[in-house]
Amino acid sequence: MKPTDTLSARVYQLDIVLAADSLIAVGRLGEFLFPAGRYAYTGSARRNLDARIRRHLSRDKKLRWHIDYLLMAEWAEVVNVRLFEDGECAVNQATAGVVVAPGFGSSDCRSGCGSHLKHLAAS
Numbered sequence: 053m054k055p056t057d058t059l060s061a062r063v064y065q066l067d068i069v070l071a072a073d074s075l076i077a078v079g080r081l082g083e084f085l086f087p088a089g090r091y092a093y094t095g096s097a098r099r100n101l102d103a104r105i106r107r108h109l110s111r112d113k114k115l116r117w118h119i120d121y122l123l124m125a126e127w128a129e130v131v132n133v134r135l136f137e138d139g140e141c142a143v144n145q146a147t148a149g150v151v152v153a154p155g156f157g158s159s160d161c162r163s164g165c166g167s168h169l170k171h172l173a174a175s
Contacts, residue, residue, distance in 0.1 A: 062097060062101060065093065065143060066108060067091075070090075070127050073086065074125045076121055078121040084153040086122065086153070093119050094147065108120075118159075122169070140168070141161060144168050147170055148170075149170025151166055151169070153167060
């Protein structure tokens, strides 16, 4: 799976660094301990992909999606964004990592991903 920079991309992956262990309440999903390290969050947008990504990078927003709760944590920072033409679940499943918050970002997933956020490695 190769990142793309074309206009046909509808799937994005945020490369996130969490500088310290963080206990975070993620809306109705519950509270989770997120270990410090690198994370990959895979999402999609049917339209306005640029606006979705800008929203994720902003700290001035209403908490709406699971990822909003993580990104608002004091120690969280998005360090890179990759775009893909492949499907959201295919990109997520091709990303090696550990699920620390079951159900995170995958409420509407029908591919059995379990989570669209993966803990990659300690920083």
